[in-house]
Amino acid sequence: MSKACFCSSSVGRKVFMAITGAFLVIFMLLHMSLNLFVIGGAESYNAMCHFMGLPFIKYGLQPVLALGFIVHIIYGLYLAVKNSAARPVNYKNANYGAASSWASRYMWLTGLVVLGGIALHMVNFWVKIQITGLPEGVADDYTLVVNLFKNDLYTILYIVWFVILGVHLAHGFWSMFQSSGQAYVKWLPCLQKLALLYCAVITLGFTFVALWCRFIA
Secondary structure (H helix, E strand, O other): OOHHHHHHOHHHHHHHHHHHHHHHHHHHHHHHHHHHHHHHOHHHHHHHHHHHOOHHHHHHHHHHHHHHHHHHHHHHHHHHHHHHHHOOOOOOOOOHHHHOOHHHHOHHHHHHHHHHHHHHHHHHHHHHHHOOOOOOOOOOHHHHHHHHOOOHHHHHHHHHHHHHHHHHHHHHHHHHHHHOOOOOHHHHHHHHHHHHHHHHHHHHHHHHHHHHHHHOO
């Protein structure tokens, strides 16, 4: 099979989605771990932000990971639209529950929410910390983060986003191995449990940071 045929095939598309999806899995785990520095107070969080602003991370690691998962989400939406157009007639009596989970059927929708949440997060945090500079009256990066989560509506929206993000990642985590040919049937139950664990860690980790900033910081 030629490279062109493989890339345009169903298997090729799944492999591409799996590889780019790995960027999102790694990015979110790394990002959640870094966010936990806020618990150590201003000195701890500001030191972490300074480290993440070093050139090899700011212009190397971060753009690579970000580009990878952005391509993953956009390409996933493209495939969802393409597949929908290829099958315009809905099956009235289809037993979707037997064929796939809710998460797998609506990966395009949760992916769209994830992309929107990331865009909001970038505008509120990353852009202000690493590009435009902190708003007037904000002393440091720690204060910026804590102040944003003092808004109840903002905190609730973030927690909802964390849950949807977890649902998207939970399905994507194990299906990533399945799509790339690394998982056999006997390993799928184990991978699914590992995916749920990963989902719980990401969702609860981000949620804990938001609630800590809102009620304790």
